[in-house]
Amino acid sequence: MAEVTEQELLEEKKNRDAEDVGGNEEEEEELSFEEIGLDPRLIRALSKKNIQKPTPIQRVAIPLILEGKDVVARAKTGSGKTFAYLFPLLQKLFSERGPKNKAAPNAFILVPTRELCQQAKASSLIELCRVQLKVVQLMSSMAASDLRTALGGLPDILVSTPGCIPKCLSTGVLQPSSISGALQILVLDEADLLLSYGYEDDLRALTAHIPRHCQCLLMSASSRYISCSTCDKLLYILALLKLELVQKKVLIFTNTIDMGFRLNAGN
Ligand SMILES: Nc1ncnc2c1ncn2[C@@H]1O[C@H](COP(=O)(O)OP(=O)(O)OP(=O)(O)O)[C@@H](O)[C@H]1O
Incomplete structure (x- = not known):
């Protein structure tokens, strides 16, 4: 998975570098959101936010995610990474008829610390698209009863730190079989931080129950467009x-x- 994706991402980078060097003579027209396959409802929502055309990471990642590929992407802070996974994630959930097992959310977005921000972004897009999706944010400091109440609202998307997952599983708020039956997309946002914050055991508690068909997206910040260093x-x-x-x-x-x-x- 990662190899195919990375190859395509590197190809795009090569093309961009070639454009940068060869530049002016034959400037290729940048693809629009429509051309990379985004749903008109999302495009309308974005124009209300004054977002008119995709950033480079969005141009590469969105079509791959819509195709159902697992994607590992790195791009610098502020390059539009969050939306690079959020747009296709929302589109998949509202346009594809996946398993409607509402005993667990269909998408998990795991973040190291900034869950509030990601939830707000997802909620405002959902509102602007006028689609029936519900996003909930969990924190590991929440009591089991609050976790149960939050998940009892039958959310489609869960945003949380990885620490919440073992707690939900051990308290019976989430059943392993529900996750296996429902989970379609897993996002590890700021994946490098997630892995360095000592969340590995928490992530393992979840990965044991990820169904084979689940699409996995690893996003992380980098000072470079796409990482290609050996390290x-x-x-x-x-x-x-x-x-x-x-x-x-x-x-x-x-x-x-x-x-x-x-x-x-x-x-
Ligand atoms: N295609 C776009 N056109 C214009 N603005 C955009 C576009 N995509 C995202 N933005 C804006 O750019 C800012 C950064 O976007 P986003 O949060 O997705 O970047 P990021 O790479 O995830 O940053 P960070 O690493 O800090 O999380 C946001 O204010 C967002 O609204």
Whole structure:
């Protein structure tokens, strides 16, 4: 999964670099939201927010996510990463008829600390699109009864820190079978921070119940457009393997024997 996606993202970067260098002669027209497959309801909602055309990360990530691919994307802060996954996530939930097992949300957005902000962004888009989706935010400081009340409202999207998941499972607020039956999209926002904040055990509590068909999106900030350094790739591949987010067969090619050994040891 990650390899195919990354290849496509790198292709886009190459094209952009070529444009930057070759520049002026043949400037390619940038694709619009419509051309990358966004639903008219979302496009109308965006124009109300004065968002007219996709940013580079959105141009690459949105079509891949709409196609159902698992995506690992890195782009610098403020480049539009949140919307790069939020637009297609909302579109998939309101236009595709997925499993309507409302014993658990259909999408989980896991964030290191800024859940409030992501919930507000999702809620305002849902409101502007006038679609029937409900987003709820959970915090690990919430009592089990509050978690139960929040999830009792049958939300479609759950925004929380990973710490909430084991709590929901251990208190019976969420059943493992409900997650397996309902979860269609899992987003790890700020994935590098999530992994460095010591959330690995919490994430594992969830990954054990992620269904095979669930689409996984890993987003993270970077000072570069898309990470392609050896070090970063290794970190991501390790994370994907360790968290068992890659659930199908994959072939991984390494440049050096050393990297092959390191990957093997990490798994
Ligand atoms: N296509 C777009 N056109 C214009 N503005 C946009 C577009 N996409 C996002 N924005 C605006 O850019 C700002 C940053 O977007 P967003 O939060 O998605 O970026 P981010 O990469 O996730 O940033 P961070 O790493 O800080 O979370 C927001 O104010 C958002 O409204």
